[in-house]
Amino acid sequence: MIDIKFLRNNLEDVSKQMILRNFSLDIKKVINQEKIKNKLQIELDQLRSQRKMQAKKICIAKIKNHDIKTLKIQALKINQLLNLKKEKLNILKKEINNYYYSIPNLLSKDVPLGDNQNDNVEIKRWGNPKNYQYKIKNHVEIGENLHKLSISKAAKISGSRFVILCNNIAQMHRALSQFMLDVHTIKNGYIEYYLPYIIKKDMLYGTGQLPKFYNDFFYATSYYKKINHNYALIPTAEVPLINLMRDEIIEEKLLPIKMTAHTPCFRSEAGSYGKDSKGLIRTHQFDKVEIIQIVKPEHSMQALEEVTLHAENILELLCLPYRRMLLCTGDTGFSSCKTYDLEVWMPAQNTYREVSSCSNTSDFQSRRIKLRYKNKKNKKTQFLHTLNGSALAIGRTLAAIIENYQTKEGCINIPNVLRPYMQGQSVIQ
Numbered sequence: 001m002i003d004i005k006f007l008r009n010n011l012e013d014v015s016k017q018m019i020l021r022n023f024s025l026d027i028k029k030v031i032n033q034e035k036i037k038n039k040l041q042i043e044l045d046q047l048r049s050q051r052k053m054q055a056k057k058i059c060i061a062k063i064k065n066h067d068i069k070t071l072k073i074q075a076l077k078i079n080q081l082l083n084l085k086k087e088k089l090n091i092l093k094k095e096i097n098n099y100y101y102s103i104p105n106l107l108s109k110d111v112p113l114g115d116n117q118n119d120n121v122e123i124k125r126w127g128n129p130k131n132y133q134y135k136i137k138n139h140v141e142i143g144e145n146l147h148k149l150s151i152s153k154a155a156k157i158s159g160s161r162f163v164i165l166c167n168n169i170a171q172m173h174r175a176l177s178q179f180m181l182d183v184h185t186i187k188n189g190y191i192e193y194y195l196p197y198i199i200k201k202d203m204l205y206g207t208g209q210l211p212k213f214y215n216d217f218f219y220a221t222s223y224y225k226k227i228n229h230n231y232a233l234i235p236t237a238e239v240p241l242i243n244l245m246r247d248e249i250i251e252e253k254l255l256p257i258k259m260t261a262h263t264p265c266f267r268s269e270a271g272s273y274g275k276d277s278k279g280l281i282r283t284h285q286f287d288k289v290e291i292i293q294i295v296k297p298e299h300s301m302q303a304l305e306e307v308t309l310h311a312e313n314i315l316e317l318l319c320l321p322y323r324r325m326l327l328c329t330g331d332t333g334f335s336s337c338k339t340y341d342l343e344v345w346m347p348a349q350n351t352y353r354e355v356s357s358c359s360n361t362s363d364f365q366s367r368r369i370k371l372r373y374k375n376k377k378n379k380k381t382q383f384l385h386t387l388n389g390s391a392l393a394i395g396r397t398l399a400a401i402i403e404n405y406q407t408k409e410g411c412i413n414i415p416n417v418l419r420p421y422m423q424g425q426s427v428i429q
Contacts, residue, residue, distance in 0.1 A: 001367045002106055008034065014106070020113065020329035021104050033096050040089045047082040054078055101211055105364040107329055108301070108338040114328025120341070121328065126312070127321030129345045130404065137410065138348035139402040140279040143169055145410050146428065151278065161269060161284045163395075168428045172401070172414065173287070175421035176394050177262045180289040180314055184391060188310050190260035190291055195240045197264060201230045203243045206369040208335030208361070209235060218266045218284075233266035237290035238388045245294060246369040250384065252376050256303065257294040260391075262287065280395040281353060287394040293387045296373070297363065300385035301338070304360040308340045311356040311391040317417050320400050321345040323352050337362040342392075344400040355396045358389035 007014055008030070015025040054075045061068045112121045143149025148169040154162035165173055184190040198220060204210040209217070218233040234240060241259050250257070265288050280286070291310060295303045308324065315322045327339040336359035343352035363383035366372070372381045405413040411429040414422060 001100055001364060002103060003363075003367070004100060007100070007103070017107060018104065020107065021332065022115070022330050023104055025103065026099075029099070033092065033099075037089065037092055037096065040085055040092065044082065044085050044089060047078060047085060051075065051078050051082060098211065101205065101368075104334045105208075105337050105361060107332060108360070108362075111332060111338055112326060112328045115330040116328075117331050119328040120325045120331055123324040123326050123340070125321070125323045126316060127319065127345070129321050129347065132347065134408045136347050136403070136406060138279065139399040142402050142406055142410055142412065146412075148428070158284075161282065163280055163283060168422065168425060169398075169402075169412075171422055172418060172428065173394060173398055175418045176397055176401075177287060177289060178421050179317075179418055180391060180394075181260060181262055183314060183317070184260045184289070184291055184310065188258070188291075188313075190258040193237075193241060193244075193259055193261040195234070195237055195261050195263055197234050197266075198231045199234055199240055199243070201232050203239055204232060204235075206243045206246060207239050207365050208368065209239065212334055216268055218268060234263060235267050236265050236288060236388075236390075237261040237263040238292065241290065241292045242365055242371075242386055242388070243369060245371045248371055249381060250294070250371070250373040252296075252373055255294065255296055255373060255384075256299065257292075259292040259294075260289060262289045262394075280399040283395065286396075289391050289394065291389045291391045294371070294384050295387070297382065297385050300360050300362060300387060303385075303387050304338060304340070304358065307387050307389040307391075308342070308358040311342055311358055311389050314392050314397075315342065315344060315355070318397070318401065318415050320397070320404055322355070333357070333359060335359070335361045335364050337364070344396065345404065346400060347403045347406075353396065353400075355400065356390040356392050358391075359387065361386050361388070 002014070011025070011027050011030060015027055018025045054071065058068050058071045058075065061071055112119065114120065137145075140149065140151065143165075144151075146169070148165065148167045150164045150166075154164045181192055185192050201210070201219065204217065217235055220231045220233065241261060245257075265286055267284060269282055269284060291307055293303045293307055312322070312324065322342050322344045325341045325343060327341060332339050339357060339359040341354050342356035342358070344355040346353045362385050365386045366383040371384050371386070373384050374381050401415060402412050405415065407413060407427075409429075411427050413427050414425055419426060
């Protein structure tokens with residue numbers, strides 16, 4: 001959530017920036033709702049004052065042994081009107097809050113202008129795609145030919161957009177997560193977490209997935225002691241990791257906070273039918289290693305560069321060619337003020353595909369979850385900045401390895417850094 005005071009005082013400027021994000025800020029609605037809210041608040045204050053005065057009148061009348069029937073009727077009417085106004089104000093506040101929750105984050109000034117992914121800016125490339133002297137295959141064909149990857153068997157038990165891995169392709173999938181976590185914890189100083197895969201639905205508001213992306217998730221309803229609790233399967237470890245800090249005031253000496261976790265991720269992929277539907281690129285269930293940093297506001301852009309370099313380092317250790325893209329205004333995610341995407345080379349598609357997204361959400365998430373720290377210099381309590389990065393999406397990384405490391409015979413060479421995690425194996429055949 002953006003700073004509401006800033007929004008109210010800079011409606012025109014915020015509206016212009018929201019247009020760049022393909023979001024139309026309804027200025028008239030904001031002004032009108034704020035006017036009605038202020039009017040209701042004044043009326044409530046007046047009614048409370050009247051109720052207080054009426055209580056005094058009743059008290060005095062009792063002392064004087066006067067009839068208080070009329071006074072009590074008047075007091076009842078005041079209370080009824082007060083409750084009615086309270087209910088109206090609460091409903092209006094909820095409507096206002098819901099609308100504010102639907103407004104994207106403000107963008108960093110260095111985010112390039114653009115409408116969609118075609119306008120994203122390439123920042124750098126690393127590695128050279130291999131020149132194959134034979135006909136190459138995609139990762140699904142290679143895996144199926146080796147009888148170690150199956151789309152059809154997954155569909156039999158779960159439907160479309162799932163995949164089954166077995167034998168040493170499944171082992172490589174596990175090896176990737178262990179390798180990534182080792183790099184992030186041992187080399188980069190992140191603290192590893194094991195997390196619940198089911199969260200309270202409210203947690204999705206904290207990180208900005210709700211209310212905008214309601215249809216993108218899988219929900220679960222539990223009945224316990226006749227109470228209906230709504231839950232969701234996590235779309236990314238970012239959600240539980242960020243919400244661990246909900247309602248916290250962090251000691252300045254503990255900053256920066258660096259967290260990582262390997263979890264499965266569950267997404268409905270609403271609106272993406274027919275897009276990347278086969279293989280490991282876009283599935284309902286996939287694994288990911290996530291890295292999170294929580295920092296002071298003045299350090300967040302530096303932290304974004306660091307998070308992105310940590311994700312890039314994984315690709316470089318795996319010797320996978322990639323490029324870094326700075327997302328344009330129209331393609332930057334809802335909660336982010338600035339995002340880099342890392343795209344890995346996929347030989348069978350002859351193109352780069354996203355394998356990581358690293359974002360600075362500034363104080364957008366912190367305002368939603370009330371995450372703050374006390375500044376030693378000015379003694380003020382301030383909102384912290386949160387950053388997140390996929391480091392990396394394991395299924396997509398695995399697909400890139402299968403394609404980039406394929407042999408003429410249809411086998412898969414195992415990257416050197418993964419061999420210690422796979423009992424020294426050098427090839428999958």
